Amino acid sequence: MAGKIMIVEDEPAIQKLIAVNLEQHGYTPVCANDAEAAMRCINEALPDLILLDWMLPNMTGIEFARILRGDARTRLIPIIMLTARVDENDKVRGLEIGADDYVTKPFSPRELIARIKAVLRRRAPEALDDTVEIDGLIFDPVNHRVAVGNELVVLGPTEYRLLHFLMTHTERVYSRSQLLDRVWGDHVFVEERTVDVHIRRLRKALETVGKDNLIKTVRGAGYCFSADLGTVLRN
Numbered sequence: 485m486a487g488k489i490m491i492v493e494d495e496p497a498i499q500k501l502i503a504v505n506l507e508q509h510g511y512t513p514v515c516a517n518d519a520e521a522a523m524r525c526i527n528e529a530l531p532d533l534i535l536l537d538w539m540l541p542n543m544t545g546i547e548f549a550r551i552l553r554g555d556a557r558t559r560l561i562p563i564i565m566l567t568a569r570v571d572e573n574d575k576v577r578g579l580e581i582g583a584d585d586y587v588t589k590p591f592s593p594r595e596l597i598a599r600i601k602a603v604l605r606r607r608a609p610e611a612l613d614d615t616v617e618i619d620g621l622i623f624d625p626v627n628h629r630v631a632v633g634n635e636l637v638v639l640g641p642t643e644y645r646l647l648h649f650l651m652t653h654t655e656r657v658y659s660r661s662q663l664l665d666r667v668w669g670d671h672v673f674v675e676e677r678t679v680d681v682h683i684r685r686l687r688k689a690l691e692t693v694g695k696d697n698l699i700k701t702v703r704g705a706g707y708c709f710s711a712d713l714g715t716v717l718r719n
Contacts, residue, residue: 487532487604487611488512492522492548493566494540498589502535505593510613511600517541519548526552529669530561532611533604535596536583538567546581553582562607564599566591609652610666616651619711621695623651632693642667643686650699650709659706683707 489511493499503513514531516522518541522534534552538545545565552558563582568589579586584603587596604611616623620632625648630637639647649667650658658666660676668674687696700708 487608488514488529489600490514490516490522490525490531490534492516492519492534492540492545493537494518495537498537498566501593502596505597506600509597519543519545519551522548526558526561530558532608533562533564533600535564535566535600538565546577549583550581560607562603564596564603610649612652616648618651618654618709619695619698621651621690621693621698623648632695635693637689637693637695639689640685642682643689646682646686647690650707654709655712657702657705657708663707679707 489506491499491502491506491513493502493515494517499515499517503515506513514525516525520542525531536545536549540548545567549563549565552561552563559582562584564585564587565583566587566589584607585599587599601612605614613625615626621637622629622631624630628644630639630644630647646663646667649663660679663679664674664676668678683699683701687699690696690698698709698711700710702708
C-alpha cells in the first residue's frame with residue numbers, strides 16, 4: 485500500500501531516476517514537468533507526497549509550494565524541496581513556506597527514499613508499508629494480512645483501507661467527510677453515510693477476533709481508533 489509520490493521536476497534525467505527508484509521501493513510515481521501540469525494532476529487526485537524542484541519554468545517551486553499551502557485541499561500534502569541551492573537562507577526560506585524537508589542536489593537515491601519515508605512516517609503513515617500492531621491486532625500491508633495471533637480477519641478492500649488509515653492515526657476523531665477524503669479519495673463523490681456502512685462491516689469483521697471495540701463512535705463528531713476504552717464514548 486505504498487503511496488503515490490508526485491515528482492515535479494523539469495529535468496528528464498532526474499525525473500526518470502527518481503521515478504525508477506520510487507517504483508523499486510513500491511511507490512507509485514506521478515511525473516509533472518512544471519507547476520501547471522502538477523496542478524492538473526492534483527486536481528484529479530491528491531498525491532501522498534510531492535517532490536518539488538525549486539527551479540521550475542514559469543513558476544518556481546517556492547511559489548507553487550506557497551499556493552499549495554494556501555489551499556485548504558492541498559495544504560496538508562507533505563512537500564520535499566529538491567534544489568541545487570546550498571545557501572542556508574534558501575533552505576530556511578523553503579522550510580518557512582511549509583516544506584517538510586529539503587534535499588540538495590546531487591543526492592543519492594538511497595538518501596531521498598530515506599527522507600521520503602521519514603516525512604511520510606510523520607505526516608502520512610498510511611502511505612508506508614510498515615506493519616502496525618495495536619492491542620494484539622496486527623496489520624501487515626506487505627503480506628496484505630490482518631490478524632490476531634493466528635486468527636485471520638477477512639476484510640473487503642474498502643474496510644482494509646479504512647482499517648489501515650485508522651490504525652495509523654489512532655486516538656484522533658475523524659468526521660465522515662474527513663474519512664471519505666483520506667480513505668476513498670477527495671475526487672470520489674459518495675454519500676457520507678457510506679462511511680457508516682463500512683464502519684459497521686469493519687466492526688463485524690473485527691468482532692470475530694474480539695477487537696471490534698477498538699473502533700469508537702463519538703456522537704456528533706465521527707470515529708476514532710483507540711485501545712483505551714475510556715478515551716471516547718461509543719454508541
